[in-house]
Amino acid sequence: MPHSLIDSAHHIVLIAHQNPDADSLGAASAFYSYLLRTHKKVTLFCASSEVNPNLAFLPWFDKLTDRFPEDADCMISFDCGSYGRLGIEKELPLINVDHHVSNDFFGTHNLINTSAISTTEVVYDFFVANSIKINGKMALSLYAGLIDDSKCFSASQCTAKTFALAHSLIELGAEHALCVEWLYHRRSLASLRIQGVLLKQMKLLIDGRLAVFDVPLSLLEETGAGLAECKRVLDDALGMHCVQAAIMQIEHPKGGAKLSMRTDGTIDASKIMGSFGGGGHVQRAGMRLKQENFTELVENMMMMIKKEFE
Ligand SMILES: [Mn+2]
Incomplete structure (x- = not known):
């Protein structure tokens, strides 16, 4: 049971994945x-030094640090489908709390429910099962993850349970x-600027069924946009x-x-990214391309995507 690990610990580090979203940081919060x-003693940790400013409304946001405490x-990791998403390597007992279908059970204990719409749903169920009182702050944190991962209740995975959870x-x-x-x-100027540039440069392939974007470092520097602001444009294209x-x-x-993919569910983004070492969900998945020469990998991936559409 994860309980015994928590009970015997003195200093627990709560880990949101790199480039955290509201689900990961909301669950940790x-x-x-x-x-x-x-x-x-508790530390709220994320390996990314820069975090999407749109998450600043989450409780304890000001406590977030990228320094891992020595003692x-x-x-406990939240919303991390694989160990690599933590962004650190430590020889410590780890509770892996997640909902990704691609999760590979990397924890000492694994608290995983792949039918949960968000990791915050997994955390909510854990609180309820253990009679842990949920106060207003906790409810806000959990709700933020629910909103984010359900695309504001517009994702096809939304069920009566999603709305019941929202109600609670x-x-x-x-x-x-x-x-x-x-x-x-809430949009930053950078977010609007990069949206304009990226939509103008968008390529449409396979009879307009696939939208492709390329974001060079120079464009990030010019606009001041971060990862989250870029990825938002993927949803615009899917519109x-x-x-x-x-x-x-x-x-x-x-x-x-970094490769990010969104789908409407027609093809499985997690299957495609998973074949090349990444992971995620059917409708959104991603991976990090580490090697300098990854052109071949991307070409192979594009071939696979074309085949998936056939
Ligand atoms: Mn999630």
Whole structure:
């Protein structure tokens, strides 16, 4: 049981994945609130030094650090489908809390529910099963993950359970309007600028069923946009009726690139990314391209995508 690990630990590090989204950071933030009650030392950690400013409304956002504490004796990762998503390597007991179909059970303990729409749903179920009281702050953190991973209740995986969970969290104090404002309506100038440039340069392949974007480092520097701001444009492309999948290659400042894919469910993004070492969900998946010369890999991937459409 993950409980015994938590009970015996003195300093627990809660880990949101690199370039965290509201699901990963929301789940970690809700757990932070809970662990504070146990009077243990807790650190809210993310290996990325820059975090999407649209997540600043989450409770404990100001506690987030990219410095891993030396006296930690237990780690809990949230929304990480593979060990690589943690962005660190430590020989410590690890509880892996997640909902990705591609999760490879890398934890000492694994708390995984692949039918949950968000990792925050997994955390909510854990709280309820263990009679842990959910306060307003925790409800907001959990609700943020639910909103993000359900694409504001527009994803095809939304079920009656999704809305029941939303109902419970609102009753517990989550503010719907606040979450939607921060996650969907608040735009930076950089976000609008890069949206304009990327949509203008978008390539449409396979009779307009696949949208392709290429983001060089120079464009990130020019516009000041970050990863989250780029990836948002994938959803814009999917808004076109003909587009069933969108893929983006974003050059990484430390070399290599990041690949992100979104689909409407016609083809499986997690299967495609999984074949090349990445992972995710049917409708969104990604991977990091480390090697300098990854052109061949991308070409092979494009061939696979074409075949999937046949
Ligand atoms: Mn998630």
